[in-house]
């Protein structure tokens with residue numbers, strides 16, 4: 037029996053049990069977030085707090101809409117206001133019609149009496165519909181225009197923030213919140229505000245008509261619409277708070293989903309049988325999401341139930357009061373009939389207005405997320421020393437020449453959120469015409485130093501000086517042109533081979549001869565001319581006639597891109613030959629050696645044979661520079677470099 041049970045258990049999919057076990061230990065994002073600042077304020081927002089925020093939000097929406105399309109903004113708003121006037125006219129005409137129809141006398145006479153008012157009613161109703169149509173047209177055209185503007189600003193900032201912003205999870209959450217809903221909400225806010233103005237105009241119009249019919253009807257209008265409005269406001273509030281607390285988890289979920297349906301992870305996922313684990317993680321995440329959804333639905337349903345009950349009672353009360361007024365002779369039958377029409381239209385308009393108020397406030401909250409992202413991004417852009425620290429005037433305004441010497445002066449660096457330094461007090465001088473090699477074990481800080489030299493990060497302390505000028509204090513636009521980098525993480529641009537190389541200096545005019553010579557120098561030319569479409573070959577299997585490359589082929593293309601950019605300044609190559617075959621590696625190193633005496637080269641390599649010709653070799657250990665000299669001197673010194681070199685040499689000798 038026990039054996040049977042064991043067999044049976046083996047048939048039950050493992051994933052189910054592992055996903056349960058993995059839940060807490062693997063995925064911190066399972067917990068809802070509490071970092072957001074205005075969640076509680078959102079959940080408990082009173083109507084008056086919302087009302088107080090409305091003018092600000094309306095102003096904000098108006099500014100955004102105006103900037104995107106002033107003519108459409110004015111058209112949408114003005115036509116809605118005029119349509120409101122037509123509404124009042126139509127309602128007052130209804131009163132005249134009913135008064136005439138319910139008056140004593142012969143039927144034909146009463147119909148004839150109602151004729152002029154009926155004509156006014158028809159013209160006013162027609163005008164209102166026509167204006168509404170044109171206003172809707174303007175409003176709909178406004179939406180894509182606002183969206184395009186908002187999106188352009190978003191990507192301007194995401195591409196301008198310093199590289200370090202992407203190492204900060206709080207910034208990643210803000211980007212996600214903004215992209216996921218915040219940006220859309222900017223567009224929606226504009227629509228909401230137009231709806232709000234329309235709703236307000238309609239309510240004022242109906243209110244004016246009601247006040248003319250009988251002033252006592254006005255409070256009845258409010259009483260009937262308020263409970264539903266309250267429920268709508270609270271429901272949206274609950275949804276917002278829930279959404280905000282789930283931003284990180286959704287980011288994680290999206291990442292898992294991408295890896296389960298992506299061609300780059302497809303092979304690894306199968307080879308390592310990683311799919312059950314990923315699906316387990318995904319299931320646990322989805323589980324948490326569904327639980328959060330259910331909780332919101334429960335609370336929203338309760339809220340709506342309370343609102344609808346109260347609204348039903350209020351509407352019954354309104355009609356009871358109207359009936360009482362009729363019985364007591366406070367209003368004649370004709371007025372009462374007009375009041376019923378006006379009240380029905382009025383409560384519809386009130387409900388629309390409250391929904392618009394709520395939508396405006398609600399989208400306003402998501403817009404705050406977007407505003408938080410904008411603020412954070414702008415702060416990070418502004419918080420760069422070249423924008424804040426005083427620098428020599430000539431250094432700030434004129435482009436720097438290619439440096440003769442680059443001094444790394446007591447540089448330490450710590451990644452955001454880390455509690456240890458990746459680099460500690462590194463001092464190094466790189467001279468024009470020389471090759472400097474950075475070597476050391478994995479994680480010793482070589483790439484970090486390369487990124488600092490390339491100006492992608494700024495030192496936590498210490499300075500990097502170009503001929504005595506601290507480049508941290510100079511606008512990167514004035515010196516980045518002298519830097520070219522072949523990164524360890526090869527960027528697989530999914531464009532044509534030519535564009536993939538050209539992107540090394542995207543803003544310069546295309547120089548086909550230069551593209552070809554860069555490809556030749558990187559050992560990529562023959563490979564490219566061998567493609568069906570040569571330099572015009574699309575490097576993306578996801579599109580028609582696209583192809584993919586091998587790891588080494590991508591690396592050749594990356595080197596070609598770096599060499600295309602290079603203009604004899606500083607070229608940094610981070611493991612440029614890791615995936616290359618012997619022939620391509622030899623060609624690349626010959627190219628790099630050819631720079632000797634004229635340009636500055638920094639090369640990171642684990643293959644020490646490739647760096648023996650370097651003018652100086654810097655050895656990094658746990659973020660510290662421990663040895664610095666030429667190959668022969670370092671070998672003679674018998675330190676860490678000598679040990680590593682011996683080890684590598686021995687492992688290449690046949691036993």
Ligand SMILES: Nc1ncnc2c1ncn2[C@@H]1O[C@H](COP(=O)(O)OP(=O)(O)OP(=O)(O)O)[C@@H](O)[C@H]1O
Pocket residue numbers: 203451452454458476477478479480481482483484485524
């Ligand atoms: N973006 C990052 N955020 C946080 N820590 C990082 C980041 N990049 C690197 N590190 C850490 O900084 C340290 C130095 O990493 P670095 O990439 O500079 O090493 P390396 O010497 O280039 O290693 P390798 O030989 O493996 O390429 C490591 O401990 C690494 O975990």
